[in-house]
Amino acid sequence: MSSHELKTGPLEYRRQEDQMTILGFWIFLGAEIVLFATLFATYAVLFGRTADSTPPMELFEPGIVLIMTFLLLTSSFTCGLAIHEMRRGNAKALRNWMIITLILGATFLGFEIYEFIHYAHEGATMQSSAYWSAFFTLAGTHGLHVTLGIGWVILLLIQLAKRGLTPKTSRKFFVIGLYWHFLDVVWIFIFTSVYLIGMVV
Amino acid sequence: MQLDEFFVTGEPLIYGGMVSIALVTIAILFILTYFKKWGWLWREWLTTVDHKKIGVMYILSALAMLFRGGVDAMMMRVQLAFPNMNFLNAQHYDEIFTTHGTVMIIFMAMPFLIGLMNIIVPLQIGARDFAFPYLNALSFWSFLFGAMLFNISFVIGGSPDAGWTSYTPLAGAAMSPGPGQNFYLMGLQLSGIGTLATGINLMVTILKMRAPKMKMFQMPIFTWSTLITSFIIVFAFPILTVALALMTLDRIFGAQFFTLTGEGMPMMWANLFWMWGHPEVYIVILPAFGIFSEVICTFARKQLFGYKAMVWAIILIAGLSFLVWVHHFFTMGAGAFVNSVFSISTMLIAVPTGVKIFNWLGTLYKSKIKNTVAMMWALAFIPSFVIGGVTGVMLGMASADYQFHNTYFLVAHFHYVLIAGTVFACFSGLVFWYPKMFGHKLNERIGKWSFWFFVIGFHVCFFPQYFVGLDGMPRRVFTIIPEWMPLNIISTIGAFGMGAGFAIFVFCILYSYRYSEREKSGDSWGDGRTLEWATPTPVPFYNFATLPEIDSQDAYVKLKEEGRTTFEEDKLEPIHMPNNTGQPIIMMGFLFFASFGLVFEWMWMAIAFLIAGLIMMVVRSFDYDEGYHVEVDEIKRIERSARGL
Numbered sequence: 081m082s083s084h085e086l087k088t089g090p091l092e093y094r095r096q097e098d099q100m101t102i103l104g105f106w107i108f109l110g111a112e113i114v115l116f117a118t119l120f121a122t123y124a125v126l127f128g129r130t131a132d133s134t135p136p137m138e139l140f141e142p143g144i145v146l147i148m149t150f151l152l153l154t155s156s157f158t159c160g161l162a163i164h165e166m167r168r169g170n171a172k173a174l175r176n177w178m179i180i181t182l183i184l185g186a187t188f189l190g191f192e193i194y195e196f197i198h199y200a201h202e203g204a205t206m207q208s209s210a211y212w213s214a215f216f217t218l219a220g221t222h223g224l225h226v227t228l229g230i231g232w233v234i235l236l237l238i239q240l241a242k243r244g245l246t247p248k249t250s251r252k253f254f255v256i257g258l259y260w261h262f263l264d265v266v267w268i269f270i271f272t273s274v275y276l277i278g279m280v281v
Numbered sequence: 282m283q284l285d286e287f288f289v290t291g292e293p294l295i296y297g298g299m300v301s302i303a304l305v306t307i308a309i310l311f312i313l314t315y316f317k318k319w320g321w322l323w324r325e326w327l328t329t330v331d332h333k334k335i336g337v338m339y340i341l342s343a344l345a346m347l348f349r350g351g352v353d354a355m356m357m358r359v360q361l362a363f364p365n366m367n368f369l370n371a372q373h374y375d376e377i378f379t380t381h382g383t384v385m386i387i388f389m390a391m392p393f394l395i396g397l398m399n400i401i402v403p404l405q406i407g408a409r410d411f412a413f414p415y416l417n418a419l420s421f422w423s424f425l426f427g428a429m430l431f432n433i434s435f436v437i438g439g440s441p442d443a444g445w446t447s448y449t450p451l452a453g454a455a456m457s458p459g460p461g462q463n464f465y466l467m468g469l470q471l472s473g474i475g476t477l478a479t480g481i482n483l484m485v486t487i488l489k490m491r492a493p494k495m496k497m498f499q500m501p502i503f504t505w506s507t508l509i510t511s512f513i514i515v516f517a518f519p520i521l522t523v524a525l526a527l528m529t530l531d532r533i534f535g536a537q538f539f540t541l542t543g544e545g546m547p548m549m550w551a552n553l554f555w556m557w558g559h560p561e562v563y564i565v566i567l568p569a570f571g572i573f574s575e576v577i578c579t580f581a582r583k584q585l586f587g588y589k590a591m592v593w594a595i596i597l598i599a600g601l602s603f604l605v606w607v608h609h610f611f612t613m614g615a616g617a618f619v620n621s622v623f624s625i626s627t628m629l630i631a632v633p634t635g636v637k638i639f640n641w642l643g644t645l646y647k648s649k650i651k652n653t654v655a656m657m658w659a660l661a662f663i664p665s666f667v668i669g670g671v672t673g674v675m676l677g678m679a680s681a682d683y684q685f686h687n688t689y690f691l692v693a694h695f696h697y698v699l700i701a702g703t704v705f706a707c708f709s710g711l712v713f714w715y716p717k718m719f720g721h722k723l724n725e726r727i728g729k730w731s732f733w734f735f736v737i738g739f740h741v742c743f744f745p746q747y748f749v750g751l752d753g754m755p756r757r758v759f760t761i762i763p764e765w766m767p768l769n770i771i772s773t774i775g776a777f778g779m780g781a782g783f784a785i786f787v788f789c790i791l792y793s794y795r796y797s798e799r800e801k802s803g804d805s806w807g808d809g810r811t812l813e814w815a816t817p818t819p820v821p822f823y824n825f826a827t828l829p830e831i832d833s834q835d836a837y838v839k840l841k842e843e844g845r846t847t848f849e850e851d852k853l854e855p856i857h858m859p860n861n862t863g864q865p866i867i868m869m870g871f872l873f874f875a876s877f878g879l880v881f882e883w884m885w886m887a888i889a890f891l892i893a894g895l896i897m898m899v900v901r902s903f904d905y906d907e908g909y910h911v912e913v914d915e916i917k918r919i920e921r922s923a924r925g926l
Contacts, residue, residue: 096489100412104485107515111477115519118553122527122538129544131537206536210545213536217527235902248905 090167091250098251105255109262116266119218123274126214128281133208136215136278139199145275148191149267155184156264163257171245174253178233181260185230192223215274222270225263232256289439292373294356299436328861330414331822332399335421337718339396340711342425344787346389347704349432351783353381358742358776364763374759375442376461380435382445387469388428390565390699393707395424395479398507398568400718401710402483404813404820405501407492407828407836407847412485414859415901420475420482422869427472430876434464438880441465444757446558447528449539449550454532460880463532467876470525471869473518480514483507492812495831498592501811502578502585505592506571509599510564516603517560524553533882548613555606563602566698567595569706570637573659576713577644579808580656584835586643587636594633594640601630611679612686620679627677634670638663651808654728658709661736662701669697672747687757690750696743708735708786716805720819721797723789731785738778745771801925810835815847817923823911826920827852848920855910864904868897 086094093099130136162177196216199205206216236252243249289295313319326334356377360369369377399417403410411417434440438460443452452462487508491500500508528550530536537543539550578585585591607615607623641663650656672694676685685691716722745768754765761769804814815837816824826848833839840846871894878886920926 100485100489103489104413104481107481107484111481111515111519114516115523118520118523118556122523122549122553125546125549126538126544129546131542131544133543206530206534207543208537209543210537210540213527213530213538213543213545217530217536217538232902235899239903243905 085247090254091245091247092254094247098247101251102255102258105258109258112262116218116221116269119214119221120269120273123214123218126210129210130212131209133212134202134204136204136211137281139202139204140275140279142275142279144191144195145271148188148195149271151184151188151191152264152267155181155188156261158184159257159260163254166245166250166253169245171240174245175237175240178237178253182230182233185226185233185260189223189226189230192219192226196220218274219270222263222266225266229256229259229263232259287437289436294369294373295435302436323863324861327866328418328863330410330418330859330861332403332411332414332417333718333820333822335417336396336399336401338421339392339399339424342428343389343393343396343707346384346392346428346432347783350381350384350389351780353377353384355776355780357381358773360759361761361769362766362773363770364761364766366760369759371759372442375444375757376435376440378757379441379444379447379465380431383431383441383465383469384428385699386445386561386565387472388424388431390703390707391476392424392428393711394510394565394568394703395420395476397572397707397710397714398479398483398503398510401714401813402504402507403486403490404717404816404824405504405811406487406490406495407812407825407831408486408490409824409856410859411482412490413482415862415865416478416482418862418865419869420479422866423475423478423872424472426869426873427468427470427475427876430471430873430880431464431468434461434468438464446554447550448554449528449531449547450541452528452550453539453541453547454535455540460882463529463880463882466525466529466532467880470522470529471872471876473522473525474872476514477518477522480511480518484511484515487511491831492825492828492836493830495836498589499831499834499836501835502574502588502591503568503571503811506567506574506595509595510567513560513564513567513599513602517557517564520553521557521561524550524557527553529879533879548610551610551613552606555609556603559606559609560599560602562695562699563598565703567598569703570595572706572710572713573641573662574644575811576655576659576709577641578810578835579713579806580651580653580659581645581648582651582808583644583648584810585640586646587640588834590636591640594636597633598630601626601633605630608677608679608682611682624677624679628674631670631674631677638667651806653712653806654723654725654732655709655713657729657732658705658712661732662705662709665701665705665736665740666698669694669701673698685750687755688750689746689754689756692756693743693746693750696746700739700743705736708732713806714813716800717803717813717816717818717820719794720800721793722800722805723793724797727785727789727792731782731789733782734785735779735782738775738780738782740775741778742772742775745769745775803924804837804841810838812836812847815840817848817920819923821916821919821923823856823858823916826856826916846924848924850917853913853916855912856916857908857910859908860906862904862906864897864901868894868901871897 092102158177159181162174162181165173165177204212206213233256236249236256239252240249313322326338329335356369357374360366360374441447441457441461441464443457443462447462447465450456487500487504527536527538531538531540531545537545539545539547541547574585574591604626605623607619608627611620611623672690676682676691676694712723712728749765749768749772752765752768754761800818803817805818809815815829829836829840829845829847871890875887875890875894878884878890
């Protein structure tokens with residue numbers, strides 16, 4: 081454990097312990113990819129096994145899913161802007177862009193909850209059939225990640241207000257940035273391989 | 282729920298278990314209170330983030346689990362010795378083979394090896410702790426609470442009884458109602474968190490915290506095997522996480538993944554389970570290979586023969602380990618093409634494994650072998666493991682597997698690889714590194730007794746099982762027919778030989794604690810080759826006062842030649858160390874109760890403790906503890922007394 085601190089370069093990479101945390105988080109994202117890959121594979125295997133419940137083609141609608149997609153993609157962009165401002169040392173802009181990211185994420189989540197309730201009213205629940213179990217688990221796991229991400233960002237915003245930009249707070253924001261972009265990538269796969277295919281097949 | 286549904290009732294053996302648990306708990310509480318050791322326990326152990334202490338706790342827990350799994354095994358062997366035995370009934374037998382398998386793989390083999398990695402890997406690469414010491418403590422407590430949750434099932438709620446593989450639909454809610462199977466799901470889920478975290482932690486530690494200028498291809502082979510094992514952990518464990526979660530959703534929340542209604546697919550469980558499960562067996566065997574390599578080099582007093590070939594063989598095995606899972610269910614009927622592909626990939630694994638066998642033989646060739654107990658375990662491993670490996674190739678041939686599948690031939694095979702591989706390595710590694718951990722050696726004479734009892738007992742126990750398997754005895758039956766009796770009696774005698782070997786080993790630990798000479802030098806065996814032997818014994822909490830620059834494999838051999846140490850007074854600088862913390866044990870304690878709530882489907886309890894666990898994570902997020910510095914004067918004082926200067 082070395083406490084030497086570099087004098088230049090991005091704040092989050094100046095101390096060895098922060099470099100290690102970032103590498104550790106990349107590896108964790110590798111594990112997350114395997115986790116979601118397993119859920120996608122499960123979904124693919126159980127695709128079409130709707131038993132006597134409603135098939136997805138009758139429920140999936142392009143409108144709401146497209147709005148959700150744009151919300152999340154935009155939030156990924158604003159999250160990138162937040163990290164950009166952090167690199168420029170602008171704590172206030174970092175905070176503002178992060179709050180916008182948060183609002184977009186929360187709106188996405190609201191739509192997803194609405195969507196799930198809507199499907200449940202139409203008779204498609206986790207318990208209806210193997211297909212719907214797989215659907216709700218895959219989309220739900222993503223939604224749960226977004227929820228945790230929102231809670232996490234709120235904690236970091238409080239820490240930013242208390243401590244300002246330090247190597248440690250910068251590293252924390254950088255890491256949640258990675259996490260947020262990762263969730264966006266996962267959503268793109270859900271959008272295409274779950275919703276788009278589900279609408280036509 | 283009535284109290285008599287909560288506690289398991291009606292089994293004399295289990296009542297005995299309850300009484301002994303109660304007595305041991307009371308005894309521990311009494312001793313801790315009487316000798317006023319609570320503060321010591323909390324400060325020195327429960328809140329520690331020191332990788333060496335965490336490693337010791339891992340190994341102690343693993344030994345306890347080895348005892349539990351071993352008692353299960355001997356009970357099964359008693360039941361199977363004669364036809365129509367009434368020692369265990371069918372239900373109890375099913376529960377015992379389930380807990381035996383789960384405990385041995387998840388709560389014995391892995392923690393034992395992770396314990397050794399904890400202690401040795403940072404020392405081997407010249408690091409002062411793990412990359413994330415806090416996370417390391419969290420991993421340990423997640424393992425221990427997961428293990429405890431699984432283990433209490435036999436007195437509270439009832440044990441799982443669907444086998445350690447928990448195939449659906451048998452393990453589903455319809456056919457295995459009640460908390461038993463939930464204990465399996467939540468116990469494994471809880472301890473899986475820690476395993477994944479340890480994998481990440483070790484990877485970052487090895488990639489980022491090596492001594493100055495130590496290249497990847499100069500790392501000791503045990504560290505290499507740990508690094509590659511960590512890769513397997515990181516890429517295999519999430520599959521188990523998902524599989525367990527899906528079955529939990531099925532059982533508790535009525536989902537339809539593996540059910541026979543709602544178009545669920547029971548065989549998908551087998552696929553998911555073995556996509557994790559096969560890499561898992563390499564998670565427990567690759568570090569074992571690493572341990573044997575270190576022991577063989579040290580006591581053959583030679584550099585490892587074919588170091589690079591060895592590393593590439595480990596990497597290749599790790600890659601192939603993800604491509605063979607179907608061989609666990611060739612008889613499922615996936616068709617000739619799929620079976621052929623997996624048959625070939627399975628047999629391919631024998632190639633790099635063979636390379637490693639020749640590496641060890643090449644190292645031994647024309648060397649002056651020191652016949653220590655650690656070395657004897659390693660020497661016994663090579664031929665025993667080859668028997669296990671060759672029968673593995675036999676099982677890998679899909680068409681022949683239709684004959685071997687689910688028989689004692691298979692049981693004999695995997696015990697030959699897991700015991701001769703992993704368990705021998707655990708004993709070998711523990712004996713080898715024992716002086717580094719505890720400051721004294723284990724008694725060699727008693728150690729040899731335990732070795733001979735265990736190894737002979739092992740062959741007597743499992744060799745006949747190949748033949749009784751070929752005679753058609755299926756696994757997981759609770760009673761035998763008269764034709765299988767002679768071989769089964771031999772097998773049972775062997776099992777008791779292994780039990781005696783283990784008992785002697787435990788006696789050896791106690792005996793050595795009292796009578797062994799205390800170590801004065803750091804290089805206990807006199808032939809140490811890697812950096813862990815460069816530290817003084819007992820190892821100072823910061824491990825290395827100064828870090829030598831490394832420019833060769835077998836770093837310590839070179840240091841000894843050059844007369845250098847890890848205490849170069851003119852290069853001393855203050856050392857940054859992390860503070861102890863009680864957060865990990867509290868966080869995992871909450872998650873333990875949350876899991877317990879889920880096991881009994883008491884949602885209020887699960888949710889309340891899950892929130893408590895989340896609050897602990899918030900506490901951690903706001904924790905800006907940056908540790909402390911050990912000043913140069915103190916380092917000097919500690920090193921001088923440790924090195925007798």
